[in-house]
Amino acid sequence: MRRKVERQILAWLLGLVTLLGIPRAGSASDDEDEFILRCSPEAIHEIVRRHGLTLLRSHGSQNIHFVRATVAARPEHFLSNLRSDPDVQGIEADTDVMFPEARPGLKVDQSTASILDMLRNRSVVPFYGSRV
Secondary structure (H helix, E strand, O other): OHHHHHHHHHHHHHHHHHHHHOOOOOOOOOOOOEEEEEOOOOOHHHHHHHHOOEEEEEEHHHOEEEEEOOOOOOHHHHHHHHHOOOOOOEEEEOOOOOOOOOOOOOOOOOOHHHHHHHOOOOOOOEEOOEEO
């Protein structure tokens, strides 16, 4: 009887440790208000002010800026307003990229040629007006 109780306690502790040891996946709201905005470096501060955004960081040489929208903004309304702004060249949600065609074990810190050689389904995709 004592052994059975010890096993049950051990099982509960193991379950608790397992639950506490697993890192929490980010909730959908963690980064759903972050966007990639394409515009000239000269216009970014005015666009941020006009649309109530927060500028997170910029890659001015490529005209790409990472911004955060206010929590109250409705995404469809917010994106519609930004897309109609004449200073905005493009806007899209900053989302994680999945490599469904990549085989397990693919390391992306290799040369571009070796990564491309490992991909099964290579296709050209548009990225801010460029074909990659």
